[in-house]
Amino acid sequence: MKTTRTEEVKMLLAGEWVQREETISVINPQNNECIATVPRASKEDMKYAIESAHKKFSSLESWPVHERIRILKYVSRYVSDNAESFARTIASESSKTINEARGEVARSAQTLEIAAEETRRIQGETVNFDQVEGNENKVGYYYHFPVGVVGAITPFNDPLNLVAHKLGPAIAGGNAVVLKPASETPLSALKLAEAFTEAGLPEGMLSVVTGPGREIGEELVNHPYIKALSFTGGTDAGKKITEKTGTRHVNMELGSNSPVIVLNDADLKDAVAACTDGGFSAAGQNCISVQRVYVEQDSYPLFLEEFIKETKKLKMGDKFTEDTDVGPLISEKEAKRVEQWIHEAKAGGARIETGGVRSGAYVEPAILTNVPPDSTIAKEEIFGPVVLVEPVQNLKEAVDKSNDVEYGLQAGIFTRGVNRAFYAVQNLQVGGVMVNDSSDFRIDAMPFGGTKDSGIGREGVKFAIDTLTEKKVVSFKLSSPF
Ligand code: NDP
Numbered sequence: 001m002k003t004t005r006t007e008e009v010k011m012l013l014a015g016e017w018v019q020r021e022e023t024i025s026v027i028n029p030q031n032n033e034c035i036a037t038v039p040r041a042s043k044e045d046m047k048y049a050i051e052s053a054h055k056k057f058s059s060l061e062s063w064p065v066h067e068r069i070r071i072l073k074y075v076s077r078y079v080s081d082n083a084e085s086f087a088r089t090i091a092s093e094s095s096k097t098i099n100e101a102r103g104e105v106a107r108s109a110q111t112l113e114i115a116a117e118e119t120r121r122i123q124g125e126t127v128n129f130d131q132v133e134g135n136e137n138k139v140g141y142y143y144h145f146p147v148g149v150v151g152a153i154t155p156f157n158d159p160l161n162l163v164a165h166k167l168g169p170a171i172a173g174g175n176a177v178v179l180k181p182a183s184e185t186p187l188s189a190l191k192l193a194e195a196f197t198e199a200g201l202p203e204g205m206l207s208v209v210t211g212p213g214r215e216i217g218e219e220l221v222n223h224p225y226i227k228a229l230s231f232t233g234g235t236d237a238g239k240k241i242t243e244k245t246g247t248r249h250v251n252m253e254l255g256s257n258s259p260v261i262v263l264n265d266a267d268l269k270d271a272v273a274a275c276t277d278g279g280f281s282a283a284g285q286n287c288i289s290v291q292r293v294y295v296e297q298d299s300y301p302l303f304l305e306e307f308i309k310e311t312k313k314l315k316m317g318d319k320f321t322e323d324t325d326v327g328p329l330i331s332e333k334e335a336k337r338v339e340q341w342i343h344e345a346k347a348g349g350a351r352i353e354t355g356g357v358r359s360g361a362y363v364e365p366a367i368l369t370n371v372p373p374d375s376t377i378a379k380e381e382i383f384g385p386v387v388l389v390e391p392v393q394n395l396k397e398a399v400d401k402s403n404d405v406e407y408g409l410q411a412g413i414f415t416r417g418v419n420r421a422f423y424a425v426q427n428l429q430v431g432g433v434m435v436n437d438s439s440d441f442r443i444d445a446m447p448f449g450g451t452k453d454s455g456i457g458r459e460g461v462k463f464a465i466d467t468l469t470e471k472k473v474v475s476f477k478l479s480s481p482f
Contacts, residue, residue, distance in 0.1 A: 014052035015203030029361040041211035046219040049207035053176035054225040056204035074199035076112035108164040115168030140475040146174035151226035159185035169464035251457040255381040256409030257291040258439035259402035266414035278440030284385035294398040300391040328361035338384035348372040409450035412438040
């Protein structure tokens with residue numbers, strides 16, 4: 001990323017690194033310190049980025065697969081070679097601890113490497129037209145070609161890897177891409193854009209435009225040159241965006257309030273460890289964080305006791321201290337929202353078993369029981385370090401309760417019973433079921449996405465490439481060569 005003074009970071013607009021008079025402050029939520037500013041781009045800037053991308057894409061006679069592979073491999077290696085610097089950027093601008101940030105950097109390098117590999121495998125198939133009578137003289141095939149300009153919008157919680165999940169597949173598919181990163185965490189995205197320019201990505205094929213979602217994000221969504229839109233963020237913004245995407249390709253990766261089921265035949269130690277990690281890593285700000293745990297009655301007292309014990313061991317504190325487990329939320333405003341939802345549940349009869357106390361942007365990891373089913377914290381996505389635990393009579397009740405929300409991203413079930421696991425797999429209304437793991441499991445090559453209000457389509461590089469390319473079918477009608 002190019003800077004004028006250390007803290008004034010420029011954005012990448014149609015091949016140029018530019019500054020603007022109006023800026024957005026990037027705040028370290030731990031101490032409210034302004035660590036940098038980025039340009040507050042205007043709608044005209046966004047329009048210019050999109051139109052330049054369209055012009056550049058249209059002028060490229062071809063962009064060979066080997067060249068796209070070379071660029072993606074270069075960027076993947078660049079991220080690995082500069083891992084600690086990327087990790088420090090993530091930990092400074094977001095709420096992640098340095099160790100969580102290091103984990104994200106390693107995954108980002110992998111995501112880009114997968115993108116390079118998948119580029120090689122973007123293939124069509126032949127089509128047997130002669131399966132329909134009267135078409136015996138036709139042969140054909142289909143192949144993938146780029147959509148043109150991809151619009152991408154990303155959230156704050158994985159500021160590098162979720163950007164890699166947009167840029168990798170878009171470029172693999174041969175597209176130009178205009179990215180709008182979250183206003184809280186634009187620095188990691190700009191740093192990644194620098195790697196793409198160093199790799200020799202044709203100028204203008206990538207813009208990273210910083211500014212408010214409600215202004216420039218809407219311009220991105222509405223512009224007719226955007227042929228596919230890939231959004232990761234909250235369900236409210238996602239729903240507003242899909243009202244405007246019309247017939248264009250879309251990928252919507254939205255929120256959730258993931259359930260985990262723990263049955264009597266489970267390995268309780270494993271279940272407790274996975275729920276502690278899955279509920280409180282990244283201070284619970286993860287779309288697949290564990291939010292609701294349903295435990296079969298006989299195991300409930302022991303599970304709860306052990307879960308409280310493990311949660312109390314977590315060390316909350318300075319993001320850059322090596323043994324910190326839990327950092328702050330992304331802002332004091334978000335921490336106050338979480339605190340308020342806890343208070344609302346408590347007023348309705350919930351018991352706070354541990355944690356829940358707020359200080360600035362920090363909220364102590366909290367476990368709640370006896371939560372009223374109609375409280376906000378039970379129905380909506382908490383996006384904070386809070387887990388609700390509830391006893392259930394049996395597997396069916398656990399699955400029914402798991403499904404009784406508007407979301408459906410991922411779920412977990414702990415059991416040693418194959419048939420019980422299969423029942424859960426078949427009946428949970430989610431995009432992914434993790435058996436003997438929590439909902440908080442993902443590798444970057446698996447199909448990832450949700451049902452219901454959790455989204456449309458799937459990411460996981462190969463699956464995103466499918467959304468970000470068009471299939472064109474070709475039919476050759478043959479006649480006698482003689
Ligand atoms: P937001 O929905 O608030 O913002 C996400 C992005 O959308 C930001 O870049 C934001 O810009 C932009 N934006 C907001 N409103 C609009 C609009 N009307 N038009 C266009 N762009 C808009 O989400 P958060 O950043 O708070 O991220 C947290 C959410 O993301 C959670 O709900 C989480 O579950 C979800 N998420 C989903 C994942 C998945 O794969 N399913 C993965 C990770 C997170 P600005 O920052 O300028 O407001």
